[in-house]
Amino acid sequence: MARIAARPLTAPPDADMYPYSDGKIMAETHLHVDAILYALATLRNWFASHVRVQVGANMFVYYQEGDASKRLTPDLFVVRGLEALPEPSFKIWEAGRPPTFVLEVASPSTENRDRDEKQALYASMGVEEYWRFAPTGFLNDPEGPRVRLAGGVLRGLGYEPLESAADGSIHSEVLGLEIRADEPPETRHLLRFRDPETGQDLLTFGELQEAQIETKNRLREEAARRREAERRQLETENRLRSEAASRREAERAQREATTAKREAEVEIARLRAQVARLQRGQGDGSDSVT
Numbered sequence: 001m002a003r004i005a006a007r008p009l010t011a012p013p014d015a016d017m018y019p020y021s022d023g024k025i026m027a028e029t030h031l032h033v034d035a036i037l038y039a040l041a042t043l044r045n046w047f048a049s050h051v052r053v054q055v056g057a058n059m060f061v062y063y064q065e066g067d068a069s070k071r072l073t074p075d076l077f078v079v080r081g082l083e084a085l086p087e088p089s090f091k092i093w094e095a096g097r098p099p100t101f102v103l104e105v106a107s108p109s110t111e112n113r114d115r116d117e118k119q120a121l122y123a124s125m126g127v128e129e130y131w132r133f134a135p136t137g138f139l140n141d142p143e144g145p146r147v148r149l150a151g152g153v154l155r156g157l158g159y160e161p162l163e164s165a166a167d168g169s170i171h172s173e174v175l176g177l178e179i180r181a182d183e184p185p186e187t188r189h190l191l192r193f194r195d196p197e198t199g200q201d202l203l204t205f206g207e208l209q210e211a212q213i214e215t216k217n218r219l220r221e222e223a224a225r226r227r228e229a230e231r232r233q234l235e236t237e238n239r240l241r242s243e244a245a246s247r248r249e250a251e252r253a254q255r256e257a258t259t260a261k262r263e264a265e266v267e268i269a270r271l272r273a274q275v276a277r278l279q280r281g282q283g284d285g286s287d288s289v290t
Helices: 030-046 111-125 205-287
Strands: 053-056 076-080 101-105 129-133 149-155 158-161 170-172 177-181 191-195
Touching: 030 053, 030 076, 030 101, 030 191, 030 205, 101 111, 111 129, 111 158, 149 170, 149 177
Parallel strands: 101 129
Antiparallel strands: 053 076, 076 101, 129 149, 149 158, 170 177, 177 191
């Protein structure tokens, strides 16, 4: 799984005015951390070939120049139209644009703020899509349905909810992907991103490596099976050639035996004829009168 880029060892010139770390932990539980890192790794891997799409996480986003208190820390965000992700913090006035997509992973201590205050701030910043995900349980929306994932597209001063499909997935126009909460118990705290063109879930770099290892192992097994099949085929061909040679030798020996038999029969017939002539000759001599 991809790691979040490390912060620089030397502080930038405006680090005192715009801190890039508050010393707080990334998330409340390992499930929340996994959810963030998994989404980060998946999207970074997917957008690796897109030179003007950047993916970040757990980074200060300053939205008002000159006031360091005007900042948010999205759990995950995507910026379209940016050639490089600014480090160590994201200043909208320097980047020339706000994040395009923001995802907040809900936790008991932040969920109400994510739903109300942060949503309004992201709308005022011009973030096109705002998403919330509950890795455990459901989102705390008293007036809405019990869901684990909710996404909205910016309309005016707020976000219009995006509709979910029958399988619970929601299409993100910004990402060009379908997003859903995973269901298996062991991965239920994770989000899955799906390519609508292929219908296949995206893999993280780590999952791709595992898939490549599995593919290599499968190819090695198939190659070993092919070699074994070729060995057996060669043995069969050699056996068939040996049997064919044995048949040819047997046929040659039979032909030779047949020829020898015919020759013997001819010789016997010749000898019999000779004996008969001799007998006739002796008979003529014995009957003559001198």
